[in-house]
Amino acid sequence: MQYMLLIYEGQRPPMSSEEQGKLIQEYAAFTQGIVQSGHFKAGDPLESASTATSVRVRNGKTLLTDGPFVETKEQVIGYYIVEAKDLDEAASIASRIPSARVGGIEIRPLRKM
Amino acid sequence: MERTAIEQVYRADYGRILARLIYLLGDFALAEDAAQEAFGAALEQWSLDGIPANPSAWIISTARHKAIDRLRRRAAFDSRRDEILRSIENQMTSEETGEDSAIPDERLRLIFTCCHPALALEAQVALSLRTLCGLSTEEIARAFLVPGPTMAQRLVRAQRKIRAARIPYEVPSSEQLAERLDGVLAVIYLVFNEGYSATAGDPLVRRDLCAEAIRLGRVLRELIPDDAEAAGLLALMLLHDARRETRLDAAGEMVLLEDQDRSRWDRAQIDEGLKLVEIALTRARPPGPYAVQAAIAASHARVPRATDTDWREIAELYAYLLTLRPSPVIALNRAVAIAMAYGPTQGLELIDAIETGGELRDYYLLPAARADLLRRMERWPEAAIAYRAALALAQNNPERRFLERRLAEAEMRAAR
Structure with a gap:
């Protein structure tokens, strides 16, 4: 069973380069861990929500707007797709994502087509 | 005859049957539908063939067949269909025969x-x-x-x-x-x-919920007999529920704990509760929050007269509970126990402190507790003010009527 782990974070206070380096290391260690355990399917960080563009097609017309689809304080900053046997295992993986401590992780099962 | 037998099986064993079916079928909704269908089939079959030796096993076995029929009828593009079908059929060949054996719980x-x-x-x-x-x-x-x-x-x-x-x-x-x-x-x-x-x-209808909760508590206790908090919760529920007949009078008016007719408390249930409290308190050290709450209920249940209540013990139990679950409501309960044990003045001081905290601003029991202590001190004008404050917050009718009666008494005494 595959789950998408959507990583949400609010605006962080500016980080020192040392803090940034530490966070990057934490993410690298986490990712490496789930690659080795066989849970990892995909995962990437995303550019900030200020770079987002939303697309809607209405009456055959394509409308582009600046910004994320929903403006909220917390935005998606990255994702993983993991293989897990059930929700408990997916939640236990999600709880180890570094951003879980400051933001939150939304777990969405992938629907098999 | 068959109908009562079916109702009995349903009432006593539905949870166990469904739990087994979900395990076998791997699907909640399918298991529920199949179970309902099997009970429907029992209504017909049992009146023809008599009640089977192991009614629950009969229901489970019938429900599995019904589930297979349902799955076969399902559209072929349902990807889970074949997977579930295969796994059920595998299990059936391996353990189909077990009509007499006990159903795994x-x-x-x-x-x-x-x-x-x-x-x-x-x-x-x-x-x-x-x-x-x-x-x-x-x-x-x-x-x-x-x-x-x-x-x-x-x-x-x-x-x-x-x-x-x-x-x-x-x-x-x-x-x-x-x-x-x-x-x-x-x-x-x-x-x-x-x-x-x-x-x-x-x-x-609502009171049935107490019985259902106790049933769930019993199931849990049966399944994890070593858990102290499961025992504590069951004890807590049994001890509270033992007073159910005396909490309202014949006219449906609220009766306070101290005024309840203790001879009408459910003795058997209290005895069972008291035994469980002992287990809950001794098995986990330090005891958990349900065990402590049960111990408080036990302290009330144990004494034949309200005047014999050991308020010092109860105040200590609340103080300990407060360390486990810091909450202004528990602090208020402790304040009342302190007032009963050591005099209303001490209780009032604690209540003032809780009120200053501000978290219980909309909680009618805070002014009601204050009013009751002032009433006991015969400070009638102040008691009347507190009862009015409680009435402004109380929502439900028996409680409101109770407060109105107390307010009327306080106003009458104040006017003298």
């Missing part, structure tokens, strides 16, 4: 799935009552004062999530067990409190 899995924290709390409650107690959607809706379709939708949504997100059907691993068990206990206690403080709706 899968209810603990069911409890943990129903009370999984990924489900909304109200869905956890509804699902537990529906699957473990066999209550109908309509019955649950009525008990929780929710329209039937709303409750039905809530249940469907929960079942869909269990399947789509694959909420596991298993007892949590040991490192998760304590935390998840807390959630299970909370759900059972919530069901009990809905029934116990039933103030709106049909009181009889």
Whole structure:
């Protein structure tokens, strides 16, 4: 069973380069861990929500707007797709994502087509 | 005859049957539908052939066949169909014969799935009552004062999530067990409190919730006999529920604990509760919050007259409970116990401090407790003010009528 782990974070206070380096290391260690355990399917960080563009097609017309689809304080900053046997295992993986401590992780099962 | 037999099996064994079927079929909704169908079939079959030797096993076996029929009828593009079919058929060849053998008890899995924290709390409650107690959607809706379709939708949504997100059907691993068990206990206690403080709706329907919560508590205790808090929760519920007949008078008016006719308390239930309190208090050291609350209830239940109440012990228990679960409501209970043990002045000081904290601004029992202490001190004008403040916050009718009677008394005395 595959789950998408959507990583949400609010605006962080500016980080020192040392803090940034530490966070990057934490993410690298986490990712490496789930690659080795066989849970990892995909995962990437995303550019900030200020770079987002939303697309809607209405009456055959394509409308582009600046910004994320929903403006909220917390935005998606990255994702993983993991293989897990059930929700408990997916939640236990999600709880180890570094951003879980400051933001939150939304777990969405992938629907098999 | 057959109908009563079926009702008995349904009432006594529905949870166990369903738990087994979910385990065998791997699908909540399918298991429920198949179980309902099998009970329907029993109505016909048993009147022809008599009641089978092992009625529950008969239901399970019939339900499996019904489930297979249902799956075969399902559209072929349902990818899960073949997978489920194959696994059921494999199991059937391996253990089909066991009509007489005992049914493995899968209810603990069911409890943990129903009370999984990924489900909304109200869905956890509804699902537990529906699957473990066999209550109908309509019955649950009525008990929780929710329209039937709303409750039905809530249940469907929960079942869909269990399947789509694959909420596991298993007892949590040991490192998760304590935390998840807390959630299970909370759900059972919530069901009990809905029934116990039933103030709106049909009181009889709501009181059934207490019985259902006690049933769930018994199941849990049976499944994890070594857990102190499961024993504590069951004790707590039994001891409170033992007073049910005396909490309202013949006219339906509220009767305070100190004025209740203790000879009408349910003795057998109290004895059972007291035994469980001992277990709960000795098995876990230090005791957990349910064990402590049960110990407080036991302290009340043990004494034949309200005037014999050991308020010092109760105040200490509340003080300890406060360290486990810091909450202004528990602090208020402790203040009342202190007032009863050491005099109203000390109690009033504590109540003032709680009020300053501000968290209980809308909680009518705070001014009501103050009013009661002032009444005991015969400070009538102040008591009247406090009763008025309580009345401004109290929601339900028996409580309001009680406060109005006390207010009238205080005003009359104040005027003298």
